[in-house]
């Protein structure tokens with residue numbers, strides 16, 4: 001296989017390189033040839049930034065039942081219990097497996113796993129590697145993937161659209177950014193593992209790559225999308241002009257850190273009797289309310305009253321990062337704001353990642369199994385990703401048995417597209433989108449704000465679509481188009497939910513409805529893909 005080829009064929013195409021994509025690739029490599037594409041470097045993913053860890057039952061005082069209860073309580077009536085049971089009971093095996101791939105988890109004096117605590121957990125069960133768990137997990141996965149001869153990794157490759165023919169997924173059109181050239185990668189199984197969509201908001205803990213690509217592509221291809229209104233905001237992102245998307249882990253609050261205002265006063269007792277260890281949505285809403293009430297632009301998290309030796313040993317990553325910006329967390333409070341952190345919704349799937357489109361799987365944050373319900377319990381997401389990769393690889397083996405040949409599809413046609421003379425419009429549109437999502441679709445919502453957001457997003461989408469059709473495709477344009485699509489889905493889903501539940505809070509319907517329901521959306525007319533396929537049989541979305 002030559003990376004310069006216009007057509008690449010493989011058994012399995014994995015789009016995305018976080019814990020879901022890479023652990024899936026390692027497992028599926030036993031059954032076929034895998035191509036992993038990732039739009040920047042292999043390490044550019046949310047996993048690499050994850051601080052706290054993976055929730056799993058190891059303590060003798062803990063139980064699967066307790067972990068289930070905590071997950072369901074935080075999930076606010078919308079968790080799918082069967083899925084939760086399977087994920088939680090698979091947790092210890094997945095942790096052992098990660099350790100067997102070389103992940104060095106933190107141990108205590110007795111050489112047992114050192115278990116951390118986070119909000120919403122009734123027991124210590126956060127398996128971690130100091131406060132750089134994601135980086136350690138990703139280091140080990142990267143090493144294993146790069147040594148596996150069955151896996152080819154293509155960095156700087158961004159997927160544009162899935163190719164769907166006769167209702168089945170045949171692969172994807174992919175822009176090779178280094179050669180500025182669109183390839184078709186055909187595969188017997190295509191796996192979306194592109195992570196979340198935090199870049200649709202102004203403040204986010206997500207990396208720059210989190211532009212909802214997998215969800216947007218699946219939607220355009222006709223997949224069912226679930227619960228997009230549930231965007232989890234993390235209460236404590238570092239507030240500093242030079243700290244891009246740096247999280248201050250909830251594990252600090254697990255070790256006693258306090259939220260304070262500029263005068264040093266604690267305020268959580270005005271909002272929730274569980275104080276700083278109330279679930280994330282409650283803490284984020286309390287901070288949002290304090291910010292709005294007082295008009296300040298940030299608040300503080302303080303752990304400086306703890307033994308400095310403990311702070312430096314337990315939180316070396318956060319200590320070093322803050323110190324590099326002139327903040328000594330062992331001596332002074334840390335400036336923070338809430339930020340978009342996790343997309344609870346996504347492509348509707350089974351635990352094995354099965355979507356409603358044959359030969360298309362989605363796993364990790366891109367997928368929505370119903371595990372998290374309406375609000376995600378801290379450190380349940382890396383767990384879900386690892387478990388989905390495990391079951392997804394089994395599913396993939398079954399599909400490969402049935403689907404024996406790779407089917408080609410016609411090459412990408414750029415149509416009349418020309419180089420853009422106004423590429424600055426892309427960054428202006430992106431900023432407008434992030435502002436509108438933060439102002440109208442943030443932590444506290446209302447019908448009026450959501451309707452305003454709808455009007456503006458429609459205008460933006462028209463402008464972006466025009467751009468997509470008229471100008472040569474670029475990575476920024478692909479991401480902007482995806483962000484606009486996911487933003488539209490978030491707004492539509494939020495307007496549809498006439499209640500407050502989990503992380504979706506609206507002043508117009510502050511109560512929960514009696515029956516809990518998932519929100520499902522599917523694009524009925526796939527005008528830019530299927531119609532054109534039918535007309536000219538090329539499968540190329542750029543053909544006019």
Ligand code: SIN
Pocket residue numbers: 050051052053247248249250251341377378379380381
């Ligand atoms: C954190 O470290 O606070 C994030 C943990 C999570 O989102 O699960």
